[in-house]
Amino acid sequence: MRKFLLALVYTAAAFSANTAMATDTARLEGLRDGDMKKLIFHAEPRPASDAEFIREGGESLGSLNDYEGKYVLVNFWATWCAPCRKEMPDLNALQQEFGGEDFEVLTIATGRNTPQGIDKFFEETGITDLPRHADPAMAIAREMAVLGLPVSVILDPQGREVARLLGDADWHSDSARAIVAELVAQQGDS
Secondary structure, eight states, X not given: OHHHHHHHHHHHHHHHHHHHHHHHXXXXXHTOOGGGXXXXXXXXXXXXXXXXXXXXTSXXXXXXXXXXXXXXXXXXXXXXXXXXHHHHHHHHHHHHHHOSSSEEEEEEEESSOOHHHHHHHHHHHTOOSSOOEEETTOHHHHHTTOOSSOEEEEEOTTSEEEEEEESOOOTTSHHHHHHHHHHHHHHHHO
């Protein structure tokens, strides 16, 4: 009987957690406006890649698993990508405003991007607060079905993809900032 009651309690807790997630997603969707209407929240979280990327400076490897415990906006981009050049300052501003224990913008240059080209891109666009990570073999991009650039995905604190936006966007718009503020608030509540 005790096992039955414990199973019932766990089932109820899991159901409540799933209901809360759906409610939170609905609330986040309600914050979408302008470019953020392209941000699609998944009904169920999706696994993210565990492939390694080259960290800024090229001296060590990292993976998306390194960022578990916070919401992460992963932006796949390239030095030759004009829409990437347009949105990167907005991503930088978003990181400046919200980056910390509960949220981070993670930029990963996908494909053939030399370290010198990445440095030049960041200098020309005034990027000061984003990492210069690279995925030259496109391992992460391939595993996460990144078929064009730019692509941005939001990972939850468990490291799962919960949303995706194809193309460039104003990541420092009122709508984007409201969505990130809500994510940070949710992270603070947990």
